[in-house]
Amino acid sequence: MTARVAIIAAALVAAIGAAPAVVGAPAAAGAPELPHRLSDTGLFMPGTTTVRAGHIAFSPQYPLWSDGTGKRRWIALPPGTSIDAARPDAWEFPVGTRLWKEFSYGRAVETRYIERLADGSWRFATYVWNAQGTDAELAPPRGTVLAVAAAPGGRYAIPAQFDCLACHDGGATPVLGFSALQLSPDRDPLAPHADTKAPQFADLRSLAERGVIRNLPQRLLDSPPRVAAKSPTARAALGYLHGNCGHCHNDVGALASIDLALLQHAAAPGESAERTMKSLLGHSSRFRPHDAAASKRLVAGSDEDSVLAVRMKTANPMARMPPLGVKVADSEAIALIERWIKTDLPTTEEKRP
Amino acid sequence: MKRKTARSIIRTAMTFAVPLSVPALSLAFSAQVQAQTTAEKIARGKYIVSTSGCHDCHTPWKMGPNGPAPDMTRTLSGHPQDFKVPPPPKPEGPWIAAFAATNTAWAGPWGVSFTANLTPDPETGLGKWTQRNFIETIRTGRHMGRGREVLPPMPIMVYNHFTDADLESIFSYLQSIPAIRNRVPEPLPPGDAVAQGK
Numbered sequence: 001m002t003a004r005v006a007i008i009a010a011a012l013v014a015a016i017g018a019a020p021a022v023v024g025a026p027a028a029a030g031a032p033e034l035p036h037r038l039s040d041t042g043l044f045m046p047g048t049t050t051v052r053a054g055h056i057a058f059s060p061q062y063p064l065w066s067d068g069t070g071k072r073r074w075i076a077l078p079p080g081t082s083i084d085a086a087r088p089d090a091w092e093f094p095v096g097t098r099l100w101k102e103f104s105y106g107r108a109v110e111t112r113y114i115e116r117l118a119d120g121s122w123r124f125a126t127y128v129w130n131a132q133g134t135d136a137e138l139a140p141p142r143g144t145v146l147a148v149a150a151a152p153g154g155r156y157a158i159p160a161q162f163d164c165l166a167c168h169d170g171g172a173t174p175v176l177g178f179s180a181l182q183l184s185p186d187r188d189p190l191a192p193h194a195d196t197k198a199p200q201f202a203d204l205r206s207l208a209e210r211g212v213i214r215n216l217p218q219r220l221l222d223s224p225p226r227v228a229a230k231s232p233t234a235r236a237a238l239g240y241l242h243g244n245c246g247h248c249h250n251d252v253g254a255l256a257s258i259d260l261a262l263l264q265h266a267a268a269p270g271e272s273a274e275r276t277m278k279s280l281l282g283h284s285s286r287f288r289p290h291d292a293a294a295s296k297r298l299v300a301g302s303d304e305d306s307v308l309a310v311r312m313k314t315a316n317p318m319a320r321m322p323p324l325g326v327k328v329a330d331s332e333a334i335a336l337i338e339r340w341i342k343t344d345l346p347t348t349e350e351k352r353p
Numbered sequence: 354m355k356r357k358t359a360r361s362i363i364r365t366a367m368t369f370a371v372p373l374s375v376p377a378l379s380l381a382f383s384a385q386v387q388a389q390t391t392a393e394k395i396a397r398g399k400y401i402v403s404t405s406g407c408h409d410c411h412t413p414w415k416m417g418p419n420g421p422a423p424d425m426t427r428t429l430s431g432h433p434q435d436f437k438v439p440p441p442p443k444p445e446g447p448w449i450a451a452f453a454a455t456n457t458a459w460a461g462p463w464g465v466s467f468t469a470n471l472t473p474d475p476e477t478g479l480g481k482w483t484q485r486n487f488i489e490t491i492r493t494g495r496h497m498g499r500g501r502e503v504l505p506p507m508p509i510m511v512y513n514h515f516t517d518a519d520l521e522s523i524f525s526y527l528q529s530i531p532a533i534r535n536r537v538p539e540p541l542p543p544g545d546a547v548a549q550g551k
Binding site: 162165166167170248254255257258284286287288289290316317318319323324 | 464476477481482483485486489492493495496497498499500501502504536538539540541542
């Protein structure tokens with residue numbers, strides 16, 4: 001009985017504000033220690049915060065919503081190496097690949113880092129910028145919360161290592177935004193929050209020309225990948241779900257048994273779009289909201305009856321999707337999804353039972 | 354115990370070694386070990402579940418002749434879907450939490466939580482979960498390792514010290530018990546005045 005009381009007390013303490021009891025992802029055996037400063041990861045020119053000239057800047061056409069933070073991204077490969085793109089939706093990155101993603105609210109707050117180690121495994125870390133903007137320090141494995149005036153509620157959550165894995169360990173490849181579909185030169189003009197096409201951002205053609213990727217099927221250079229959809233709105237909606245939900249909700253990762261497939265494939269766009277619609281339209285939802293009658297994942301013509309839209313819009317943090325990295329609902333994306341459900345789907349999709 | 358069992362299996366195998374061909378013996382031995390292992394895992398899981406307080410919250414309690422006790426006809430099926438609870442009492446003074454008579458609905462600073470259906474029902478329980486989903490839930494404190502946080506009073510910070518082998522045993526046991534269809538309501542957020550079912 002005493003043990004039980006202690007357990008409940010500990011649970012209450014955790015609920016009120018103690019750090020969550022998560023365990024950091026184990027480092028690969030023999031891997032060198034993570035650099036303690038971002039400047040030691042090789043992102044910058046020595047002694048500066050100027051990104052090295054050889055690093056490749058990129059911007060996915062369907063970016064992840066992260067409460068409106070500004071983002072910059074880079075990738076670097078070891079000299080003389082390249083990415084094997086033979087499998088268009090599961091690129092093989094060489095050992096030594098490094099990627100960085102900077103999050104900012106007016107000033108840089110956090111830079112996340114991914115690195116492929118000698119044994120082929122990947123490791124994930126994040127660095128917290130100092131107030132002077134001169135460098136960033138390695139964050140604790142369990143994450144932390146920062147006071148950032150411009151962030152929602154003035155609080156900015158640095159993810160734990162397990163949080164990194166929640167998204168990056170959920171699909172065919174741990175690299176999410178650097179892919180054939182995301183870097184297609186045929187960018188979606190309706191994609192929410194996307195950077196406009198610009199020369200400083202690499203795309204499939206420039207990567208192939210520079211030899212950064214090899215073995216990409218020629219047909220994807222001749223006719224760049226795009227989401228297969230019956231309308232421009234549907235294309236943007238499926239693309240948004242791909243970039244924001246597909247890393248967890250797909251047919252190959254840990255959540256495959258849920259039977260919700262939101263990843264689009266560059267190699268077989270028609271098949272993946274069809275698979276997505278089959279897993280959404282008229283499909284029974286396990287989640288049932290308290291304050292709505294919705295019981296299907298997607299109902300053509302009714303956003304109120306579509307759990308997909310309900311969970312994107314809700315202010316309830318226990319019900320909101322995605323469950324990580326979002327405190328503020330994405331109003332631009334919600335408008336897109338509502339338009340897709342209410343005006344687009346009834347005319348383009350056959351209603352399924 | 355495991356060594357004794359292994360020796361017993363080896364003795365049994367040796368007894369029948371002469372009349373059996375090598376491949377047949379190998380298959381028989383392998384199947385027996387596998388069967389024993391599964392049975393042992395389930396037994397170990399049952400032991401852990403029975404001694405670690407799982408029934409306290411995941412099996413609804415009911416009033417009996419000797420006071421409240423777990424209703425084993427609803428073993429580990431979580432908060433009963435037909436039991437609609439009113440809004441919890443306001444916390445006053447040092448009293449910050451409350452729980453329903455079934456011990457399956459809990460209110461506190463985190464909101465209102467309802468204990469999960471741990472039976473293998475595919476639609477309302479863990480029937481579609483994989484062992485990986487279960488272990489990652491306990492390790493990370495998030496549903497299936499990726500979803501919303503698991504809420505109090507679930508003592509994740511205690512249970513995430515279980516070894517992988519013990520978590521595998523617990524999952525094996527939970528998958529072996531009778532499935533009970535019971536759709537547990539979703540949790541309510543803190544300060545939400547909306548009562549369940551309103």
